[in-house]
Amino acid sequence: MKNRDQYSEIEDFLADETFQLWMKSQKNVNGWEEWTLEHSKRAKLVEEARLWLLAMQVPDALLLDEEIDSSLQKTWMKIETKERDNKMEQKVLQLWYSGLFKKIAAVLVLGVLSFYVYTNYFDHEQSYYNFNQIIVNGDDGGLLEQINNSNKPQIITLSDGSSVLLQPKTKLSYPKVFTGNERNVYLSGEAFFEISKNPKKPFFVHANEIVTKVVGTSFRIKAYNDQSEVEVLVRTGKVKVNSEKKNKNSLQKEIVLLPNQALRFERKGQTFDKITDITLDKSISSSVKSIEQLSFEFTDIPVAQIFKTIEQAYSVDVDFPVKELQKCHLTTSLSDQPLPEKLKIICKSISENTTYTMNGNQIIINSNGCN
Structure with missing residues (x-):
């Protein structure tokens, strides 16, 4: 077998x-x-090979014996009529009973069925974007990739201070920067975003066939x-949502979503x-996570x-010095801030010498006590 590079x-x-x-x-x-x-230059070949595999995966349930026999009979009748006109009836009958034409007709019928199944069951997948496609279509190079293979959410802090909670x-x-x-x-899966505000540099999340545009806000995408x-x-x-790739069937106007x-x-x-x-939609309301329900408004x-x-x-x-901070109370609003900004505000409110370090899902607070 060739090396796949060839x-x-x-x-x-x-x-x-x-x-x-x-x-598969x-x-x-x-x-x-x-x-x-x-x-990436061979992505077209990979996609065409994928579609060939899908076309060949014909569900057994569609290949009923009666349907095949009926299709074979109709195919044979057409062959027989044409061959009779050419005065080859006897030879054709011999070939039919020998099984050769039956096999040919069966291949033709299966080909028609395969095309039907592919068109009706798989053709819509051509309009789907997979994760590799949305990245190839993007202009960013040298992307970092984070995959959450654990059984609980993971927090990521981006270079602009935005935070992303990956399910x-x-x-x-x-990008690193x-x-x-x-x-x-570029997202594949489900994540909660808290975006650092920067009106001059909008934030875009590309997920399957849609793109979500924000400046500074918090939202969840499931894709x-x-x-x-x-x-x-x-x-x-x-946020503003639109199709990743506009076509005659897609909505051309951006959809604006508020809290x-x-x-x-x-x-x-x-x-x-x-x-x-969202309270009137059972599917969405039942999927709301803790981060979307908890209040970050604190009064004393x-x-x-x-x-x-x-x-x-x-x-x-969160690991913090319990004894040093046991008498500390805060009044602050953290509702529209990414996690790093929340921690900065909390630490500054406690005292000037309070700091935090963050390593993955572990946060350590260093403090000698509150002001």
């Missing part, structure tokens, strides 16, 4: 068992996902590759459904209680 035809990919397993299982078999990212089985690609006039990240819908829910501020509003994007039909009151609240709220919202552990 693959130049669709047949090369189709003959590779590891490629077939990758496409959607798991990163034998490093195919990384290889595709490194060889399990979620992937985020982002944001450059240019935009901040672009798994294997699910038929994408959801955007706003907690604070304002406690949501949007559901149906991927196959490229349709948008704006939800102005013990510091220990504030840190407890941080732990519940972000699924982190």
Whole structure:
């Protein structure tokens, strides 16, 4: 077998068992996902090979014996009529009973059925964007990638101070440092964003077939590759949502979402459904996470209680000197701030010598006591 770096035809990919397993299982078999990212010029060949595999996966339920027999009979009648006109009836009958024409007709019927199934069951997938495609279509180079393979949320702090809470089985690609006039990240899965305010440099989240634009706000996006819908829910501020790639079936106008509003994007039909009151939508209201429910408005609240709220919202552990801070109370508003900014405000409110360090989901507070 050729080394895959030498693959130049669709047949090369189709003959590779590891490629077939990758496409069928959607798991990163034998490093195919990384290889595709490194060889973006062959992305078209990879996509065409994927579509061939989908077309060949005809559900058994559609190949009923009666339907095949009927199709074979109709095919044979056409062949028989044509051959009779050419005075080859006897020879054709011999070939039919020998089984050769039956096999040919069966191949033709299966081909028609395959085309029907592909058109009706798989063709809509061509309008779907996968994670690799949205990155290839982006202009950012040298992206970092964070994948949450654990069973609990993970917090990420971006270079601009924004924070992203990744749910399990979620992937985020982002630049080490944001450059240019935009901040672009790429999401596959579910995450809660708290964006650092910068009106001159809007923030864009690319997720499947939609892009969400913000300046400074908090919101959640749910966009798994294997699910038929994408959801955007706003907690604070304002976001604008539009199609990643506009076409005749997509909505051309941006949809604006305000706090406690949501949007559901149906991927196959490229349709948008704006939800102005999330409490009236059972599916969305039942999926609201702790970070979207807890209040960050504190009035004369013990510091220990504030840190407890941080732990519940972000699924982190906060280690602080209990004895030194046991008498400290704070009054502050942290509702529209990313996690790093929240911690800065809390530390500054406690005392000038209070600091914090953050390592993944572990936060350590250093303090000699409050003012």
